[in-house]
Amino acid sequence: MAKPVYKRVLLKISGEALAGGKGTGLDFEMIGQVCDVIKECLDMGVQVGVVIGGGNFWRGAKNSGGKMERTRADHMGMLATVMNCLAVADVCEQKGIPVRVQTAIEMRAIAEPYIRGRAIHHLEKGRVVIFGAGTGNPFFSTDTAAVLRAAEIDADVILLAKNVDGVYSADPMKDPTAVKYDTISYDDVLAQHLMVMDTTATSLSMDNHIPVLLFALKDPRNIIRALCGENVGTIVKE
Numbered sequence: 001m002a003k004p005v006y007k008r009v010l011l012k013i014s015g016e017a018l019a020g021g022k023g024t025g026l027d028f029e030m031i032g033q034v035c036d037v038i039k040e041c042l043d044m045g046v047q048v049g050v051v052i053g054g055g056n057f058w059r060g061a062k063n064s065g066g067k068m069e070r071t072r073a074d075h076m077g078m079l080a081t082v083m084n085c086l087a088v089a090d091v092c093e094q095k096g097i098p099v100r101v102q103t104a105i106e107m108r109a110i111a112e113p114y115i116r117g118r119a120i121h122h123l124e125k126g127r128v129v130i131f132g133a134g135t136g137n138p139f140f141s142t143d144t145a146a147v148l149r150a151a152e153i154d155a156d157v158i159l160l161a162k163n164v165d166g167v168y169s170a171d172p173m174k175d176p177t178a179v180k181y182d183t184i185s186y187d188d189v190l191a192q193h194l195m196v197m198d199t200t201a202t203s204l205s206m207d208n209h210i211p212v213l214l215f216a217l218k219d220p221r222n223i224i225r226a227l228c229g230e231n232v233g234t235i236v237k238e
Contacts, residue, residue, distance in 0.1 A: 002228040009049040009227065010150035011038070011159045012143065015084055017058035017217040024056050026087050033220040035091045038128060040224055041185040042097065049153055050130045051146040052088060054080025060138075072186060081142060085132035086110065087207035098127040104136030104145070116152050123153065143197035144204060151208040159226055160197070160220055161217035167196050167234035170201040181234045189236055195231060196236055 013034065020027025041048050047215045054060075060077035068220050092099040100122050101111040112118065114131060122129045127178045134145040140146050143160070148156045167189070172177040186206035196202060196214055205212050215233025225232045 002043050002224075002230075004041075004227040005229040006046065006048050006156040007051075007228055008152065008153065008155050009041075009157055009159055010051065010146055010155040011161065011223065012051045012146035013053065013088075013161050013217065014163065015053040015080065016163055017161060018052070018084055018088070025079070026056065026084070028035060028091065030046070030085075030090045031088055032095075034217070034223075035095050035097060036087065037096050037220045037223045038092065038130060039095055039146060041227060042126060042128070044227070047129050048124075049119070049149060049155065050085075050088070051142055051149055052081055052084040052130065052132070053142040054078070054084060056080075057083060061156040068187065070209060071138040074134075078092065078133040078136070078228040080105070082111070085130045089130055092128060094134040097129060098125075100127055102128045103130055104220060106130070107133075119149075120153055129153075140200050141201060143201040147197070147201045147208070147212075148202040149191045149232075150210050151204070157209065158212045159223060160212055160214040162214060163216065163218070163221065164214070165216035165218075165233060167194055167214055167236065169194075181229060183235050183237065185238060190212075202236070209238060211235055 020030040053078050057080035058076050060074040064073035089101050102114040103111045104114050106113045119129045131149050134142050165178045168178040168180050172178040198201045213235045222232045
């Protein structure tokens with residue numbers, strides 16, 4: 001069995017990825033496959049924190065189309081992430097995975113408030129911690145929330161599981177000559193305006209020296225491959 005090269009990871013899952021091929025809502029077969037892989041990670045001795053996007057339900061300002069005040073639209077997006085967190089937590093529990101949901105906005109009836117020390121305690125006890133509601137602030141993406149939580153819990157790497165299989169020199173759907181990178185620096189990502197994450201998230205990961213490994217969640221086994229240092233996707237680092 002391959003050995004993991006990381007001890008503590010922050011796994012960022014896009015909301016769209018949880019919708020599977022449906023585009024919206026939840027695909028419980030896909031969620032089940034992701035949870036199976038998370039269980040494997042725990043069995044390998046890896047500590048796992050998870051941040052989940054909300055794009056399968058609501059994408060804040062993008063979905064409001066300028067017809068809502070930005071802050072309120074973003075608050076709706078934070079609630080969308082919490083719905084995803086609860087769904088993933090439930091499937092985890094069905095599979096015997098110890099899990100805690102923590103939210104950046106307090107909603108004590110359904111989840112713990114985010115407290116850094118408590119989150120680290122859960123991780124050290126072998127529990128998966130799922131961080132909901134983004135950063136708790138409007139104008140910040142869940143990618144930025146993922147980097148923030150990774151920095152706070154001292155994660156070794158951010159595993160960015162999206163609907164694309166890596167970072168390209170251009171949009172591969174529009175430009176057939178686009179080249180996929182195996183590795184790329186934060187500076188190059190920012191200079192070339194490559195859409196790995198938004199610029200705030202990229203700058204935050206650069207400032208805190210946290211490598212970001214972007215890969216496709218279409219095959220959830222890519223999470224294990226990434227953990228074990230296999231060449232999947234693109235790694236963004238110094």
